[in-house]
Amino acid sequence: MSRLVPHPLMSATLLLAWLLLTRFSVGMALLGAAVALIAGLAMAPLGMPAVRIRNWTKVIRLLGIVSVDVVRSNIAVVRLILSGPDACAARASFLELDMSLRDRHALTVLAVIITSTPGTTWVEYDPESGRLMLHVLDLIDAAYLTRQIHERYEALLLEIFE
Template sequence: MTRLVPHPLLSLALVLMWLILTRFSMGHLILGTLIALLAGWTVERLHPPRPRIRRWTAIPMLMGIVAWDILKSNISVARVLLLGPNHPSFHSGFVEVELTLRDPNGLALLAIIMTATPGTAWLEYDQPTGRVLLHVFDLRSEDDWQSLIRDRYERLLLEIFE
């Protein structure tokens, strides 16, 4: 059973999500099951490390901060789109941040947070130095972004994973 379905909870969640997003039919059930099995086998081949969560109470705090920051970023991106890119307060650019976080699960979660935030993109991570390169759509100050990532996200991720 484990070789056929290496990650049963992941596969079940994917099948259920597939059926929620599409109308339920036998064809969609079969297609969703095949996709879920393929995803489970792919994840098994990647050999991700099992997450060791050290402090569960920091997770809701991180979720709240991320939700608030995504809301603010949506407003900021909408402002730029409505005012136009030639507005004097608009400036996009690249930010390089040096991280102390080394846990692969924490880094993956930080990458997801950065990618989910409108107007930011995680471009590159240099493992030996711990530097991450981001592109920011509405860059006002590099120091603000470094502070945001280190003080708001990385601090909580270090509490959760390391």
């Protein structure tokens, strides 16, 4: 099975996304399955190991936390934008964090979380030192945000992937 579907989680996710974005029919399901299988086979020569989820309950918890954080960030960014350009420029800053994460999949998920949260952008990551640089639109307390990222995201990602 692993030769035919070397990346089952990626293939299943791709098929699910395909079915959600198209009208459901048998033909679309078959085409989506073919695309998902071909994409999984195309990933095999890249030498990327298949994703191994160690704790599915933590995945669900992380999804809930991220969903709430994205909604809160959307509200905060809207308020900031409506308060005028001076408010945005006053507290925009770069933040450097020392990360314990080393797994490529976990880092990819963290990059997606940070980038999809309004007001934060993943700028740079140094794999040798584990140093992550972010740009934050409204940085009020650097120590608090650092603690939040470590406790809310990094800790769960460590339990999920490593």
